[in-house]
Amino acid sequence: QLQLVESGGGLVQTGGSLRLSCAASGFTLDYYAIGWFRQAPGKEREGLSCISRSGSSTVYADSVKGRFTISRDNAKNTFYLQMNSLKPEDTAVYYCAADYSRDYYGCSVSREYDYWGQGAQVTVSS
Secondary structure, three states: OOOEEEOOOOOOOOOOOOEEEEEOOOHHHHHEEEEEEEEOOOOOOEEEEEEOOOOOOOEEEEOOOEEEEEEEEEEEOOOEEEEEEHHHHHHEEEEEEEEEOHHHHOOOOOOOOOEEEEEEEEEEEE
């Protein structure tokens, strides 16, 4: 079965850190750009970050730039989102996603992603 399995969500105080992980099973991430998204109650889904197949190119939304870091470990078929300096407005369900891409060096959160994780709740208390 082809799937992405997320882990690492939880409750944290303002200013704290969390790391989300997303492990792929049933397929290799080598041919996929990777992205992280979130959706807060009553709001549209927001693309936060992506990383290219090569790992050399990353994109961040202004809302998380300088605080969040995306990374990938193709040997483990897993990728990550390190979240620092968390704020209450970061509270949302976070989703990982994989985009089959011929572009080895680029990525975009605006593309149609092929596989999605189940979502992980992140709650930041004030």
